[in-house]
Amino acid sequence: xxxxxxxxxxxxxxxxxxxxxxxxxxxxxxxxxxxxxxxxxxxxxxxxxxxxxxxxxxxxxxxxxxxxxxxxxxxxxxxxxxxxxxxxxxxxxxxxxxxxxxxxxxxxxxxxxxxxxxxxxxxxxxxxxxxxxxxxxxxxxxxxxxxxxxxxxxxxxxxxxxxxxxxxxxxxxxxxxxxxxxxxxxxxxxxxxxxxxxxxxxxxxxxxxxxxxxxxxxxxxxxxxxxxxxxxxxxxxxxxxxxxxxxxxxxxxxxxxxxxxxxxxxxxxxxxxxxxxxxxxxxxxxxxxxxxxxxxxx
Numbered sequence: 001x002x003x004x005x006x007x008x009x010x011x012x013x014x015x016x017x018x019x020x021x022x023x024x025x026x027x028x029x030x031x032x033x034x035x036x037x038x039x040x041x042x043x044x045x046x047x048x049x050x051x052x053x054x055x056x057x058x059x060x061x062x063x064x065x066x067x068x069x070x071x072x073x074x075x076x077x078x079x080x081x082x083x084x085x086x087x088x089x090x091x092x093x094x095x096x097x098x099x100x101x102x103x104x105x106x107x108x109x110x111x112x113x114x115x116x117x118x119x120x121x122x123x124x125x126x127x128x129x130x131x132x133x134x135x136x137x138x139x140x141x142x143x144x145x146x147x148x149x150x151x152x153x154x155x156x157x158x159x160x161x162x163x164x165x166x167x168x169x170x171x172x173x174x175x176x177x178x179x180x181x182x183x184x185x186x187x188x189x190x191x192x193x194x195x196x197x198x199x200x201x202x203x204x205x206x207x208x209x210x211x212x213x214x215x216x217x218x219x220x221x222x223x224x225x226x227x228x229x230x231x232x233x234x235x236x237x238x239x240x241x242x243x244x245x246x247x248x249x250x251x252x253x254x255x256x257x258x259x260x261x262x263x264x265x266x267x268x269x270x271x272x273x274x275x276x277x278x279x280x281x282x283x284x285x286x287x288x289x290x291x292x293x294x295x296x297x298x
Contacts, residue, residue: 011111012040012155013090016098017080019047019070023099025056031096032060034107040094043087045080075172081151082166093158095151095176100125100198102153109195110155113143119188120156120180122149123196132202133279134212146192147233148184151176153198160188168225170295174218181226205275209282216241216286221293244284245291 014035018024028042035042042060046053047068057065066087070076085093092114096102106123113121164182167175184190202208219241223234234241247263254260267277 009039010041010090011038012092012094012107013084013088014040014042014094014096014107015081015084015088016042016044016096017047017077017084018044018053018098019076020049020052021098022053022056024053025059027096027098027100027102028056028060028063030101031107032062034102034105038107038111040090040107040111041088043084045084045087047076047080077173078167078169078171078175081175082169085161085166091158092155093161094155095153096198097152097200100152100200103195103197103199106153106196106198109193113191113193113196114155114157118191119160120149120154120183121191121193121196122146122152122154123193123198125152126197126199127202128199129201129203131205131208133205133208133273133276134202141194143191143193145189147190147237148177149180149190149192151179152200153196154180155196156183160186163188171218171221173214174222177218178222178225181222181230185229209279212279212283213286213289216283217290217293218286219283220287220290221295224291225295240280240283241287244280245287248281248284248288 014031016024016027024044028044031042034040041064042062043064043066045066045068047070050067057063064087066083068076068080068083073079081095084095092111094107094110103126109123110121160183163186164179167179169175171178180190202211223230223241250260264277267280268274271277
């Protein structure tokens, strides 16, 4: 059954959080025509230095720009997302990451899917850089249900946010995965629709390595938080989260048995890439850091 929108209501609010990322200009250039066509507002919660995005703000005066004073805090993404949710006036709530470029019809597809009765809809992230090492959100050919999603590109009903009380502001990273795990635990299905696609460049190799460490650390922290409900997922469906960390912990063995280092030949031959295996090891180092990091890490 399709939702009924009043003629004067905002059908959706698209929320973007940003900090010193000039790539948000390209995001807005692709998004604004879609927002106008779909009777949607665009809310940008900006933690940047005041002058960094000045020209972008001037180019898109129709955007609702909300400054977020970071103060002495290092990490504010979950707080920015929660502020965006509070400011949003649309019937549907949509998140889009800065520097992501939505395909034509992206927002209309989100609204159509939510109108059809789904509670959450996300889509694939299309790689634009051949140097990308990992596909974080691979695409699917048909609409289907998945186990988790992120805020890179997602739309949801207000009832979903009301059920889980927003993002956990104790988390520095991984707050979106944690959010959607709680959404799933609350009984909502996560729908993936190939029409809800965005393209994204994950950056140069050194940037991807830094992200791998942060993501590994976040993965360990949120697994500790959800251990009772998610331990099988970690042990069975995510072996990379524990196999590589265990290998790193065993490295002192190589001082006595150098052949231990040959264990890396298996993933190197399988992936045909030393760089990708190194990426996994950096992720594993992040996991080990997350294991000893308390949830209240600020």
